[in-house]
Amino acid sequence: IFGVSDGLVSNLALVMGVAGGTANSQTVILAGSAGLLAGAFSMAVGEYVSMQTQREVMERELRLEREHILLYPKEEEAHLEELLGRAGIEASEARRMARKIHEQIDPAVDFHALLELGIVPRQLGSPVRAAFSSFVAFVLGALIPLLPWFFSEQAFVASLVVSALALLAVGGVATTVTHR
Numbered sequence: 001i002f003g004v005s006d007g008l009v010s011n012l013a014l015v016m017g018v019a020g021g022t023a024n025s026q027t028v029i030l031a032g033s034a035g036l037l038a039g040a041f042s043m044a045v046g047e048y049v050s051m052q053t054q055r056e057v058m059e060r061e062l063r064l065e066r067e068h069i070l071l072y073p074k075e076e077e078a079h080l081e082e083l084l085g086r087a088g089i090e091a092s093e094a095r096r097m098a099r100k101i102h103e104q105i106d107p108a109v110d111f112h113a114l115l116e117l118g119i120v121p122r123q124l125g126s127p128v129r130a131a132f133s134s135f136v137a138f139v140l141g142a143l144i145p146l147l148p149w150f151f152s153e154q155a156f157v158a159s160l161v162v163s164a165l166a167l168l169a170v171g172g173v174a175t176t177v178t179h180r
Contacts, residue, residue, distance in 0.1 A: 001174050003043055003137025008170070011035045011142035012163045015149070016156070025153045032149065036142035043138040048131035055124050061117055066109045069102070076112065077102045083115045141166075 014035040019028045069076045077098050084094035102108045113119040145163045148155035 001137075001170060001177075003134045004141035005167070005170050006043065007036070007039055007138035007141025008144050008163060008166055009141075010039055012145040012159070015145045015159060019149075019156050019159070023153075025149050025155065028149050028155075029146065032142075032146035036139060036146065039142055040135045040138040044131040044135035047134040048127045051125055051127040051130040055127060058117075058119050058124055061119060062109060062113055062121055065112050065117070066105065069105060069108050069112065073102065076108070080108070080111060080115070087115075141170075 011032055015028055015032045018031040022028065080101060081091075081094045081098035084097055085091055089097065101111050110121050113121050144166045145159045148158035148162055152158060
């Protein structure tokens with residue numbers, strides 16, 4: 001939703017600005033296409049860097065958690081027991097579960113990561129997939145104000161109307177998804 005909205009609004013502003021300064025639809029198409037590509041690549045690179053950085057931070061946190069469990073196994077087991085107790089598990093059951101979980105390092109790291117850090121280790125996300133999704137979403141949004149110019153020399157009003165309808169649709173989708 002963010003990528004589509006961003007592409008739509010930013011390219012609409014660019015297309016309308018250029019259209020206000022020239023009567024040549026080819027110039028509007030050229031500027032709108034350049035804005036589409038620049039924005040899409042910018043969104044994709046920004047999303048990739050953001051997601052990769054977030055992933056690296058979480059991987060570092062997981063390594064630290066693993067080190068703590070290996071260096072301080074009893075303390076970490078007691079800490080997990082405490083976390084499970086806070087989650088409403090009876091003390092004796094929490095103790096039994098913490099002991100069982102700490103029999104192997106990977107489940108112990110996974111539980112500590114989830115309960116302490118809110119990280120699900122096997123669901124860190126893909127920077128490449130996120131970048132691709134952002135690229136495609138921006139392109140879809142940025143195409144909307146540009147498309148009327150391919151069919152008419154005087155597409156100023158059509159571009160505004162189509163963009164306004166698309167913004168309403170995007171808002172409707174957001175409302176449907178969030179129930180707000």
